[in-house]
Amino acid sequence: MDEAEEVLRYRTIAIVGLSRNPEKDSYKVAEFLKSKGYRIVPINPNAEDILGEKAYPSLRDLPENLKAELEVVNIFRRSEDVLPIVKEALEISKRYGNIKAIWMQEGVINIEAAEAAKKAGLIVIMNRCMMKERLKKEEMPEFKLDNSLIPSG
Amino acid sequence: MDELEDLKRKKMFELMKKAAEQEAKKNYPSKPVEVTDATFYDFISQYPAAVIDCWAPWCGPCRMISPVIEELSSDYAGKVVFGKLNVDENPTIASEYGIMSIPTLLFARKGEVVDRLIGAVPRQIIEAKIKQILI
Numbered sequence: 001m002d003e004a005e006e007v008l009r010y011r012t013i014a015i016v017g018l019s020r021n022p023e024k025d026s027y028k029v030a031e032f033l034k035s036k037g038y039r040i041v042p043i044n045p046n047a048e049d050i051l052g053e054k055a056y057p058s059l060r061d062l063p064e065n066l067k068a069e070l071e072v073v074n075i076f077r078r079s080e081d082v083l084p085i086v087k088e089a090l091e092i093s094k095r096y097g098n099i100k101a102i103w104m105q106e107g108v109i110n111i112e113a114a115e116a117a118k119k120a121g122l123i124v125i126m127n128r129c130m131m132k133e134r135l136k137k138e139e140m141p142e143f144k145l146d147n148s149l150i151p152s153g
Numbered sequence: 154m155d156e157l158e159d160l161k162r163k164k165m166f167e168l169m170k171k172a173a174e175q176e177a178k179k180n181y182p183s184k185p186v187e188v189t190d191a192t193f194y195d196f197i198s199q200y201p202a203a204v205i206d207c208w209a210p211w212c213g214p215c216r217m218i219s220p221v222i223e224e225l226s227s228d229y230a231g232k233v234v235f236g237k238l239n240v241d242e243n244p245t246i247a248s249e250y251g252i253m254s255i256p257t258l259l260f261a262r263k264g265e266v267v268d269r270l271i272g273a274v275p276r277q278i279i280e281a282k283i284k285q286i287l288i
Contacts, residue, residue: 006211011253039253068271069254098254098272100214123213141241143248 003123004133007101010071011039011143013130014059016085017076018042020050026076027051029105029131036134037143041066059088068096074103074130082110090120103130174231183230185222188238190245196236198264202287204279205236205259207252214273215256221276225283232288260286 013033018040019026027050034040034051042050045057056062059073073089075082086102093099101123104110114124125133134140181200188196188205197203206222208215226235240247240255250259250266260268260282268286270279 001211006213009209009211010255071254096272097274098214100212141244143244143253 003101004125004128005137005140007072007103007123007125008130008134008137008140010100011037012041012069013038013072013074014041014043014062014070015074015076016043016059018044018047018050018055019076020044020047025105025129029074029076029129032131033134041070059085059092062092067092068098070096070099072101072103073099074105075108076105077108079104079108079110082108083113083116086110086113086117090116090122093120093122101125103128105129106132181231181234183227185226185235185237188236188243190243193236193238193243193246194264196234197261197266200234201263202233202283203236203261204233204283204287205238205261207238207240207247207250207255207257207259209239209241209255212255218256218258218273221279225276225279229283229288233283258282262287 015026015030017026018030021027022031030040030042030051040051040053041062042053042055043057043059044050044055047055049055062070070092073085075085077085082104089099089102099122102114102117102125104114104124104126106127106129109127114126117124185206186196193205197205204222204225206218208219222235222237225233238246240252254271256271256273258270258279259266260270268282270282
């Protein structure tokens with residue numbers, strides 16, 4: 001199993017820079033991931049909720065239970081804005097130990113951030129699209145997701 | 154004479170207690186038991202205190218926590234039983250308990266899941282939770 005496949009098997013994904021605009025790639029990718037049963041957590045300071053999920057201004061603003069459950073941070077931001085996001089992710093990772101990977105979307109490249117995440121033991125996928133990678137792996141399990149069962153506390 | 158009877162009774166009680174503890178140890182596995190969708194409820198009902206490690210073979214942090222669970226199952230033999238549930242092979246229980254992040258440890262008391270821990274947390278935290286809610 002390659003690293004991308006391992007990452008795609010985790011279920012709880014924060015999408016940093018997820019747009020409210022259905023025309024944008026971030027929206028399309030998030031919508032696709034949600035349809036496959038992933039639990040998506042929108043990070044966007046200008047939205048209340050996106051795709052029916054409550055949005056948070058930043059990773060740091062996530063409630064404790066989500067910080068503990070977060071497994072993957074998927075980034076749709078300009079390359080030069082990535083480092084502070086990864087630093088926030090690493091803070092959460094240090095405290096809760098549950099983030100497994102940083103995924104920078106196609107066109108998002110930040111070597112310094114990638115190195116920092118790798119040094120902290122995280123898997124880093126860079127300059128690749130999560131939706132395209134997931135589509136290549138149709139044989140993967142689709143998660144049955146029932147949001148009502150996810151504990152909120 | 155009464156004193157002697159008393160001593161006898163005390164000694165008897167101690168022996169019985171010891172035997173009961175040994176019996177409990179025998180019935181409590183000292184290694185993690187593989188649990189499935191089909192056996193999960195029987196498993197948590199069978200023992201008054203159980204911890205179930207929900208994991209997957211491809212998950213790095215799950216592999217980190219696995220030896221800790223092995224150690225704990227031996228250290229707490231007779232008091233707490235430990236199970237392992239592969240979430241890929243057992244999607245029903247995983248979905249029923251809303252497991253969206255692995256590893257997740259489910260803590261069950263008398264057949265009911267009462268608490269959980271998420272992520273590859275250190276041994277002390279698992280032990281603290283066991284002491285707080287299971288024993």
